[in-house]
Amino acid sequence: MSENFPGQRSSSDSLPVPREWLGSPRLPHLLAALHDRLPREQAIAWEGVLEQAIGPEDPELSRFAFAQPAAGLAEQLGTAIRAWAAECPDLPGAALSLAMKAIGETAHPPLxxxxxxxxxxxxxxxxxxxxxxxxxxxxxxxxxxxxxxxxxxxxxxxxxxxxxxxxxxxxxxxxxxxxxxxxxxxxxxxxxxxxxxxxxxxxxxxxxxxxxxxxxxxxxxxxxxxxxxxxxxxxxxxxxxxxxxxxxxxxxxxxxxxxxxxxxxxx
Structure with missing residues (x-):
């Protein structure tokens, strides 16, 4: 798998986008989807990497993403990183980490x-x-x-x-x-x-x-x-x-x- 950093285009950029994402920020939806998918141990690890990241260009983010063996997970994490870079690049990683933790505290697993x-x-x-x-x-x-x-x-x-x-x-x-x-x-x-x-x-x-x-x-x-x-x-x-x-x-x-x-x- 080739490594795609936040500024690069990958195959995931051409994937279909849900209708409700059109014209609205994608990052909140992507973070919520990651919370729904990641087992708790991996979610905690991802929150830790985010907390230490200065911004979306931090190489540790891509290293973490592409170290994930689960099918499609590296691509999903990469998509979130690219959305961060495109929509709110000045937002520190600690803010995204806090958002992930908040989702974990308030969300209930879907039936x-x-x-x-x-x-x-x-x-x-x-x-x-x-x-x-x-x-x-x-x-x-x-x-x-x-x-x-x-x-x-x-x-x-x-x-x-x-x-x-x-x-x-x-x-x-x-x-x-x-x-x-x-x-x-x-x-x-x-x-x-x-x-x-x-x-x-x-x-x-x-x-x-x-x-x-x-x-x-x-x-x-x-x-x-x-x-x-x-x-x-x-x-x-x-x-x-x-x-x-x-x-x-x-x-x-x-x-x-x-x-x-x-x-x-x-x-």
């Missing part, structure tokens, strides 16, 4: 938010599949329900599931048997329950991660490394118990003995 894999544009304040999947698993306090058609090369997911099981979370994995998805999870603790669909004309194709009964991410991405990073995938994170609760109930019914739809692997 529904897009989740994507692959290229990310500034058009939609989306979260990355790779990060949000780990956050949802990490947030589980009593139960974790995961469904996937395929699974492989998911070491980070496996590590988070292992930690969840060790802290007493009941974990249920609903996996498609024809793809051998269960092989990816052979190292998980024995109390993690794995479920397969009984023989029939269809397959288990749903992709879902539900923590307790209040937070869930669902979409097109399987539990694979490519699906969470390189592939163009689309999903949504739900933080509404009124929606997530019935969704969890449906999958709990699927694995119930009376439904005769799923069977526990090796049980």
């Amino acid at each position: 529904a938010q897009p989740v994507v894999s692959g290229p990310v544009s500034p058009s939609v304040p989306a979260r990355l599949t790779s990060g949000i999947a780990l956050e949802v698993i990490r947030s589980a306090s009593s139960s974790l329900l995961i469904s996937s058609f395929a699974a492989r090369d998911a070491e980070a997911i496996i590590a988070e599931i292992t930690d969840a099981a060790r802290r007493g979370v009941q974990v249920d994995l609903l996996l498609e048997e024809t793809t051998s998805a269960a092989r990816a999870f052979v190292a998980l603790p024995s109390d993690v329950r794995v479920w397969h669909r009984l023989s029939g004309s269809g397959v288990l194709h749903a992709k879902l991660i539900a923590a307790d009964r209040d937070t869930a991410v669902l979409g097109s991405a399987n539990l694979t490394d490519r699906a969470s990073t390189d592939n163009i995938e689309l999903g949504i994170i739900l933080r509404d118990p009124a929606v997530v609760g019935p969704l969890v109930d449906h999958f709990r019914w699927l694995i119930s003995p009376q439904a005769h739809i799923m069977r526990r692997s090796n049980a």
